[in-house]
Amino acid sequence: MGVNVNPTAAQLVEMYRRMVRIRLFEETALENRTEIPGMVHTSVGMEASNVGACMALREDDYMVGTHRSHGHPIAKGARIDRLFAELLGKVTGVNQGKGGSMHLSDFSVGSLGETSIVGSGLPTATGAALGSKLQGVDRVALCFFGDGAAAQGTFHESLNLAAIWTLPAVYVCENNAYGEWTAFSDSCSVPDIARRAAAYDMPGVIVDGQDVVAVHEAVAGAVARARSGGGPSLVETRTYRYFGHAGGAEASPTYRDLAEVEQWRTRDPLPLHRERLLADGVLTAGQLDEVDDDERRSVEEAWKFALDSPFPEPEAAYEHVFTNPVAVRRHF
Amino acid sequence: MSKLTYTQAITAALREELARDPRVFVMGEDVASNIVGYHPGFAEEFGRERVRDTPIAEAGFVGAAAGAAMVGMRPVVDMMIAPFMYVAFDQIVSIIAKATYLYGGQTKMPITIRAGMWHGASIAAQHSDRPMATLATIPGLKIVAPASPYDVKGLLKAAVRDDDPVVCLEAKRGWPTAQEIPDEEYVIPLGEAEVKREGADVTVVAVSSAVRAALDVADSLREDGISVEVVDPRTIVPLDIATILASVEKTGRLVVADPCHEMCSVASEVSATVAEHGFWNLRSPIARVTTPNTHIPFSPALEPGLYPTADRIAAAVHGVLAAASTR
Numbered sequence A: 001m002g003v004n005v006n007p008t009a010a011q012l013v014e015m016y017r018r019m020v021r022i023r024l025f026e027e028t029a030l031e032n033r034t035e036i037p038g039m040v041h042t043s044v045g046m047e048a049s050n051v052g053a054c055m056a057l058r059e060d061d062y063m064v065g066t067h068r069s070h071g072h073p074i075a076k077g078a079r080i081d082r083l084f085a086e087l088l089g090k091v092t093g094v095n096q097g098k099g100g101s102m103h104l105s106d107f108s109v110g111s112l113g114e115t116s117i118v119g120s121g122l123p124t125a126t127g128a129a130l131g132s133k134l135q136g137v138d139r140v141a142l143c144f145f146g147d148g149a150a151a152q153g154t155f156h157e158s159l160n161l162a163a164i165w166t167l168p169a170v171y172v173c174e175n176n177a178y179g180e181w182t183a184f185s186d187s188c189s190v191p192d193i194a195r196r197a198a199a200y201d202m203p204g205v206i207v208d209g210q211d212v213v214a215v216h217e218a219v220a221g222a223v224a225r226a227r228s229g230g231g232p233s234l235v236e237t238r239t240y241r242y243f244g245h246a247g248g249a250e251a252s253p254t255y256r257d258l259a260e261v262e263q264w265r266t267r268d269p270l271p272l273h274r275e276r277l278l279a280d281g282v283l284t285a286g287q288l289d290e291v292d293d294d295e296r297r298s299v300e301e302a303w304k305f306a307l308d309s310p311f312p313e314p315e316a317a318y319e320h321v322f323t324n325p326v327a328v329r330r331h332f
Numbered sequence B: 001m002s003k004l005t006y007t008q009a010i011t012a013a014l015r016e017e018l019a020r021d022p023r024v025f026v027m028g029e030d031v032a033s034n035i036v037g038y039h040p041g042f043a044e045e046f047g048r049e050r051v052r053d054t055p056i057a058e059a060g061f062v063g064a065a066a067g068a069a070m071v072g073m074r075p076v077v078d079m080m081i082a083p084f085m086y087v088a089f090d091q092i093v094s095i096i097a098k099a100t101y102l103y104g105g106q107t108k109m110p111i112t113i114r115a116g117m118w119h120g121a122s123i124a125a126q127h128s129d130r131p132m133a134t135l136a137t138i139p140g141l142k143i144v145a146p147a148s149p150y151d152v153k154g155l156l157k158a159a160v161r162d163d164d165p166v167v168c169l170e171a172k173r174g175w176p177t178a179q180e181i182p183d184e185e186y187v188i189p190l191g192e193a194e195v196k197r198e199g200a201d202v203t204v205v206a207v208s209s210a211v212r213a214a215l216d217v218a219d220s221l222r223e224d225g226i227s228v229e230v231v232d233p234r235t236i237v238p239l240d241i242a243t244i245l246a247s248v249e250k251t252g253r254l255v256v257a258d259p260c261h262e263m264c265s266v267a268s269e270v271s272a273t274v275a276e277h278g279f280w281n282l283r284s285p286i287a288r289v290t291t292p293n294t295h296i297p298f299s300p301a302l303e304p305g306l307y308p309t310a311d312r313i314a315a316a317v318h319g320v321l322a323a324a325s326t327r
């Protein structure tokens, strides 16, 4: 995309830190799966895509996620104690217990809502970009969505709108090879989502989704273009989810080969980036271990905070339907 | 007789209809891979043309069902979870429900739309909808809301055979146990309510997931000497109001338990119709037990009590019994 944005050493370290944080957050969620009500879709394996993209954004830029969005708000800088509390339906949760795992949305870091209806976030991000433009501010809106979501009409409609209106939007398709149990190749008419950018006359690139720096560079280029009035872009990160669609390790999945999972694990984004930091002399092994320990401690503390937090009171079920409430018959 | 769960009863109905009529085919997300469990072995048995996986494109494939129906197919569309149908709402409301009328009767629309109502599962506001009443406001759609394994098997088969669009709104969590079901084929005609418990003191009209709760209430109140009649409409459109009115004529008291949101719920429709046509048989005001007009929250501390639970239905039964007789 013509813009080469080299991350600083501090940014490289922060990328590592956030990837470790996401990994530990997800592992904690899976270890405690029975405590967590409802559905849980983890981002394990996709950390580089989450973090590389979000760290190409400013803190005041917007971001929209999906049902698989524990990693997105964390990558954008959200506090994990409130995310954990949300997973448990506690009043201290980022959505005050209203949303749960599929809807972890921290507006304080620019997240405008993780939404569990596949494809429904694309127009929201498009609208945020429109708002930015109308307000004359230079905030960019980034939308994450899956390979499966690219089959929805909202994908095509959003990209067309963003293109004809020259909106500051960046569409990041995290192509993890499957939508539920359907292989990407069975749901998509073309071999790459990025190719569809041509239909909307915007740049489309494919990037190694396991390489956080590569993702960062591609998304930073798209963000720079958007911010400078150049319009929208589509970035496809080729990545993979290690665990089941909604849950933990799969014993014998019918839709994919466990050998394929193992193959992807050999290019795990965390050690990949760790080795780069070592090789480039950014951090020593000892310093990297310190980051790991630091994050482990804070993830443990955050989980404990969530466990110790109270549940909401029954009246809370009736709050937030409207900003200016109307009378509703209640049942307690 | 065989013991079948709600899901197994759906499987049995679909298998029989696929085997019976080559025009029938099922389509939806991950149906061939059987992700939810309705279609075990179907891909092998009927082939992937008739057990058709779709991309995540509800507007597209639900709309495609309409076109296929117009040219003589009988599609069964699997929405997986009910609110996903909103993505396809234009196709459902403007094409599927209206085509027969709009085109002056030139086309039939034999489409079955299956949609699971997965409420009570801590999956929050976007996944927990029970859109029975929402859909019932749209002329041209028939709506079935089977509560039990027996009913879902018979009604789903009737839906597939009907020449009009039928939305089958399934509440498998509402009937958690298996049920004895005849091995012989049976079809339950659309529009027939069933008196699921006979009783003399109070009529409880219970819809979908409220039926199991109402039956439990009837069984426990019997021990206290209160005789509750439970009527399950089973079909929302067309609604068998005659059976409901006959029951109210006998008992003089009506509670309507319905997991829809209170505003314009199925309970509201039943109540209004009984108030219009059965008013002089009522000995006390009608009580609705519905989900209040708030969204479904994720937190397990908030969600369960919002639906018509056995406790809430029992309280309503006591309430209508305590209300002073007006006759």
Ligand SMILES: Cc1ncc(C[n+]2csc(CCOP(=O)(O)OP(=O)(O)O)c2C)c(N)n1
Pocket: A041, A067, A068, A116, A117, A118, A119, A145, A146, A147, A148, A149, A150, A176, A178, A179, A180, A245, B029, B056, B058, B080, B084, B087
């Ligand atoms: C409109 C809609 N249809 C179906 C679903 C059920 N569903 C949840 S996640 C999912 C797969 C999504 O695939 P993809 O976009 O690739 O995201 P991934 O899960 O791989 O991250 C499906 C079909 C849904 N939530 N919303």
Ligand SMILES: [Mg+2]
Pocket: A146, A147, A148, A174, A175, A176, A177, A178, A179, A180
């Ligand atoms: Mg995917």
